[in-house]
Amino acid sequence: MAGIKELKTRIKSIGSTRKITRAMQMVSAAKMRKSQNAALNSRTYSDMAWNLISGLAHKIHLENPLFKTYPDAEKTALVIISTNKGYVGSLNTNLLAKAEQTQQANPELIAELYVLGRKARDHAVRFNKNLKADFPKSDAVISVDNIYPLAKTITDLYKTGEYKFISVAYNHFVSTVSQKATVKQLLPFTESFIKDSHLVEQQQLGAEYLFEPDPHIVLDRLLPRILESQIYQAVLESDASEHSARMISMKNATEAADDLISDYTLTYNQLRQNKITTELAEITAGKIALE
Amino acid sequence: MDKIFFKLVTPERTVLDQELVSLTCLTTLGQITILPHHIPLVATLIPGELHAKTADKEFYIFVGGGFVQVNPNSEVTVLADSAEHHHEINEQRAKEAMQRAQTALADQKLSDEEYAKVTAALERSLARINVARKRSHRKNPISSEGVFKN
Numbered sequence: 001m002a003g004i005k006e007l008k009t010r011i012k013s014i015g016s017t018r019k020i021t022r023a024m025q026m027v028s029a030a031k032m033r034k035s036q037n038a039a040l041n042s043r044t045y046s047d048m049a050w051n052l053i054s055g056l057a058h059k060i061h062l063e064n065p066l067f068k069t070y071p072d073a074e075k076t077a078l079v080i081i082s083t084n085k086g087y088v089g090s091l092n093t094n095l096l097a098k099a100e101q102t103q104q105a106n107p108e109l110i111a112e113l114y115v116l117g118r119k120a121r122d123h124a125v126r127f128n129k130n131l132k133a134d135f136p137k138s139d140a141v142i143s144v145d146n147i148y149p150l151a152k153t154i155t156d157l158y159k160t161g162e163y164k165f166i167s168v169a170y171n172h173f174v175s176t177v178s179q180k181a182t183v184k185q186l187l188p189f190t191e192s193f194i195k196d197s198h199l200v201e202q203q204q205l206g207a208e209y210l211f212e213p214d215p216h217i218v219l220d221r222l223l224p225r226i227l228e229s230q231i232y233q234a235v236l237e238s239d240a241s242e243h244s245a246r247m248i249s250m251k252n253a254t255e256a257a258d259d260l261i262s263d264y265t266l267t268y269n270q271l272r273q274n275k276i277t278t279e280l281a282e283i284t285a286g287k288i289a290l291e
Numbered sequence: 292m293d294k295i296f297f298k299l300v301t302p303e304r305t306v307l308d309q310e311l312v313s314l315t316c317l318t319t320l321g322q323i324t325i326l327p328h329h330i331p332l333v334a335t336l337i338p339g340e341l342h343a344k345t346a347d348k349e350f351y352i353f354v355g356g357g358f359v360q361v362n363p364n365s366e367v368t369v370l371a372d373s374a375e376h377h378h379e380i381n382e383q384r385a386k387e388a389m390q391r392a393q394t395a396l397a398d399q400k401l402s403d404e405e406y407a408k409v410t411a412a413l414e415r416s417l418a419r420i421n422v423a424r425k426r427s428h429r430k431n432p433i434s435s436e437g438v439f440k441n
Contacts, residue, residue, distance in 0.1 A: 038303070045300045048368055052333065052360055144302040144372075209360075212320050212334035221335055222358065225372070229302045 018257035025250035032243035081170040082120035098181040171241035179241035293327035315342040338418040377426035389416040
């Protein structure tokens with residue numbers, strides 16, 4: 001029967017695909033652990049930085065170019081952090097859909113895109129978006145210095161006064177099995193958030209801080225750091241999401257391969273058994289005919 | 292005994308999370324030592340050495356600028372731009388960075404902004420080398436008085 005040989009090659013080829021997906025799963029699992037750790041570690045810094053600024057909020061009137069709002073501005077900028085490679089399930093699709101949705105929400109504003117990662121760039125090029133800059137994304141866990149160029153670009157952009165707000169779209173890492181496409185406003189810093197946290201802070205501590213050399217200088221130095229740490233955090237979160245998503249999809253692929261192999265093996269054995277039975281019957285029939 | 296609940300974090304990691312007896316660091320206004328029950332304070336740090344002392348151990352850490360925040364009830368956190376334990380410092384790399392900065396400074400065509408950046412880089416690498424040198428040869432750490440002599 002022709003089916004038998006085909007089945008055999010089929011089983012073999014699924015087996016080698018399974019080997020590959022299994023290897024990718026292991027690699028992703030290792031990267032996932034690393035990037036998840038990095039994402040969690042860096043949360044400490046950004047939380048503490050926010051705590052610090054909330055301590056400042058009731059001390060001085062927050063005056064800084066990054067707090068200024070430009071209600072008449074006609075542009076917005078969106079930083080999209082995607083992955084470089086595929087095999088991540090619906091991660092990028094969800095992210096880009098979310099980004100699209102954000103732009104639809106403010107149709108009167110001209111949306112400019114700043115992308116990090118190849119998938120987002122390809123998408124922007126294919127759909128002829130207003131792509132302004134493309135930052136390379138490294139596949140390893142990056143250090144915070146790698147964020148400076150992007151942070152500086154964004155700060156400079158905002159200071160021109162042509163932008164109403166600047167946000168970042170990334171995949172928020174919730175857990176290994178769940179990532180959430182998120183759009184977060186970076187600039188202007190919203191005072192409401194700071195005030196909220198400062199209320200909590202004051203209730204907890206009820207303390208007056210001494211600032212050295214003076215609150216304004218501390219604020220001026222703190223704000224860029226906070227912006228950097230927020231972008232850095234977004235990159236780390238999307239790294240963690242990427243590796244988790246890839247790990248899960250490779251795990252699913254491996255399991256699917258397992259299922260297929262056992263299915264085909266069963267069919268193969270049945271066919272083989274059939275063939276043997278038929279042959280035996282033929283031999284016996286031939287023998288009987290000879291007698 | 293009274294203690295400081297100390298945390299040193301950078302955007303990348305938590306470098307030190309420890310109960311301390313005292314903490315000495317370099318702020319823009321000079322060197323300060325924080326003991327338990329310090330009043331609430333926020334100060335900016337300049338690149339240099341941070342000296343953390345527990346009951347039986349001492350830590351020498353290079354900090355590349357940042358903030359120190361002293362909360363009531365003796366909680367102290369340092370938000371550093373970068374931080375390394377003295378044994379983690381790569382002196383070779385710091386030297387190279389210093390030379391790069393010096394060459395850049397010798398080049399007269401720097402804008403104000405670039406100049407500030409390069410000077411800051413130079414300052415950081417110098418501080419890093421100092422911390423590494425001071426600590427590398429000594430088995431028994433010296434007291435904080437001798438730390439900032441040169």
